[in-house]
Amino acid sequence: MSNAILVLFAHPALQRSRVQRALAKAVRDLEGVTFHDLYEAYPDFDVDVAREQALLAAHDVVVLQHPLYWYAAPPLVKQWFDLVLEHGWAYGARGTALVGKRFLCAVSAGGDEAAYCAEGENRFSLRQLLAPVEQTARLCGMEFLDPFVVYGTHALGEDEIEAAAAAYAARLGALRGAER
Secondary structure, three states, X not given: OOOOEEEXXXXXXXXXXXXXXXXXXXXXXXXXXXXXXXXXXXXXXXXXXHHHHHHHXXXXXXXXXXXXXXXEOOHHXXXXXXXXOOEOOOEOOOOOOXXXXXXXXXXEOOOXXXXXXXXXXXXXXXXHHOHHHHHHHHHOOOEEOOOEEEOXXXXXXXXXXXXXXXXXXXXXXXXXXXXX
16 A cells, blocks of 8 residues: 655745755656645635645645745745644544644755754754644644755755755655555
8 A cells, every 4th residue: 555645845935946946846746646835825825724634634644845944934834734733623632633644844954964953053953943843743643754854955066956856756755655
């Protein structure tokens, strides 16, 4: 049995992104992957909760793909979380719709990996910066997977971007076929 994967893609300025554009292209048409561009679907932030909940319910793995903006996801992601992950549906005593699903963050960061540690310029690891997302996933009963991260995006050459995109596609391919 293969896992259905939902990629929730959030980039408010995709035309300016080399890395996120390449990552998106690498997975957009993969078999078993539903690619859902949140900024394309909701440019006015008016999220269709029923539609989003139906998408989540129909998939086994949820991937949140975005660039790191001021140590967090772009603003539409917060709006999406606040509206879609309702008490009684996603969490709480009767909120079991997401229990057992897996959750992966696929993030790009402009700074290099060494900047994301206690001694680095950003003082926190990327995993620490993702703690609110991890806790949200866990509260909803999902398994939070080790993030897929592309560091140093401002300095990457085309070959490095292509390699990152291939690695991302391979990660989703492995998740698609992974046994529970």
